[in-house]
Amino acid sequence: MPVTQTPRLYTARLADGGAAVMDVRTGRGRWQHLNSTAALLWHRVTEGTTPEQAAKELTATFTDVGADPDGVRADLDALVGQLRELGLLSGPAAPAPEHDVMQVRRALPADTPLGAALLLLRCAPIRASLAVARAVARLPLRPAGPERADRLFAAVRRAASAWPGRAACLEESLACYVAAALRGRSVAWVIGARSAPALAHAWNETSGQVIGQDPGDRVWPYAPALRIRHTGRTE
Numbered sequence: 001m002p003v004t005q006t007p008r009l010y011t012a013r014l015a016d017g018g019a020a021v022m023d024v025r026t027g028r029g030r031w032q033h034l035n036s037t038a039a040l041l042w043h044r045v046t047e048g049t050t051p052e053q054a055a056k057e058l059t060a061t062f063t064d065v066g067a068d069p070d071g072v073r074a075d076l077d078a079l080v081g082q083l084r085e086l087g088l089l090s091g092p093a094a095p096a097p098e099h100d101v102m103q104v105r106r107a108l109p110a111d112t113p114l115g116a117a118l119l120l121l122r123c124a125p126i127r128a129s130l131a132v133a134r135a136v137a138r139l140p141l142r143p144a145g146p147e148r149a150d151r152l153f154a155a156v157r158r159a160a161s162a163w164p165g166r167a168a169c170l171e172e173s174l175a176c177y178v179a180a181a182l183r184g185r186s187v188a189w190v191i192g193a194r195s196a197p198a199l200a201h202a203w204n205e206t207s208g209q210v211i212g213q214d215p216g217d218r219v220w221p222y223a224p225a226l227r228i229r230h231t232g233r234t235e
Contacts, residue, residue, distance in 0.1 A: 008127065009088065011046065012193045012225035019043070020193030020200065021088060022225045028170075029126040032086055033198040038079055042088070051080045051089055114159045114167065117175040129174060133189055133228045136181045141230045144185035146209050152179045152187075153204060153212030173202040176211065177228075186230030187211060192222040205229075 012020040017036035022029055034042055037058075044054035055076040063069040083089045120129045144152065156175045160167035167175075170191070177189040188205040201222045204211040 009046075010191070010225040011042070012223035013039075013043075014193065014195045014223050015221065016195050018195050020195070020198070020223070020225060022191060022193070022200070023088070024126045024130060025087075027125055028121060031193060031200045032088065033193065033195065037075075038083070041076065041079060042083070045089065051083070055080055114156055114163060114171065114175040116178050117171045118163070118165075118167065121171055121174065130226075130228070133174070133177060136178065137186070137228055137230050139181060139230075141181060141184055141186035143230065144180050144183075144187050144206050146207050146211065148185065149176070149180065149187050149204065149206045149211045152176050152183075152185075155179070157212065170202040172212075173204050176204045188227055188229035190224050190227045192224040192226075194222045 008023065008025045010022045010024070012022070014020060017039060019034045019039035019042055021032045021034065021042070023032065040058060041051070041054050044057065045051055049057070055073065058076055059069055059073045062072045080089065117129075120132060153172070153176045156172050156179060160172055160175075173189055173191075177187055180187045186206075189202070190205055191200070191202045193200045199222075203213065203222070205227075
């Protein structure tokens with residue numbers, strides 16, 4: 001049976017051959033980190049191969065280099081089962097909470113991008129934030145230069161330090177994205193992951209540069225799973 005694919009699953013290809021899958025069908029989203037074998041199967045499936053056929057093809061690949069075919073197929077069948085249990089291979093997307101995206105947008109404080117980001121991310125599923133970000137990307141904006149973008153991000157981070165509660169990278173990066181748009185400028189909003197250790201991160205980019213990251217701030221590299229930028233396209 002063909003796998004039900006959804007644009008609400010985004011994959012980061014990691015440097016060690018693994019993958020990190022961001023599932024935005026529920027709540028704030030959920031990450032699943034896959035090892036290199038699981039990633040091989042996952043990439044075949046996302047390209048349109050059924051899980052069963054992908055397992056068969058990988059069994060032949062590993063058998064050709066001397067692996068026991070029965071053992072490999074049993075492991076891959078178990079892997080397919082695990083991916084199904086995680087909801088990555090089939091089944092409808094979970095129902096969205098009863099939030100109206102337009103109502104959320106009308107409620108955004110006009111003078112605080114950080115408040116907008118916090119409201120969106122905490123009061124609606126992450127799909128709402130992605131929808132708003134894509135709408136913003138279609139506005140007639142001009143790219144923000146690195147220095148301007150760094151100043152915007154620094155202003156957001158200062159606001160975050162005074163905000164009650166915790167504002168993490170997801171909130172800060174979305175706030176910077178919104179702050180730039182309110183000034184007629186654009187930066188990219190990027191969400192990705194890394195391995196060893198398995199972590200997820202969100203950040204901003206402009207002119208091919210990562211914005212607001214000190215050299216010792218976080219361990220790089222992160223591989224992007226989703227990038228929204230002013231062209232209106234996502235990658």
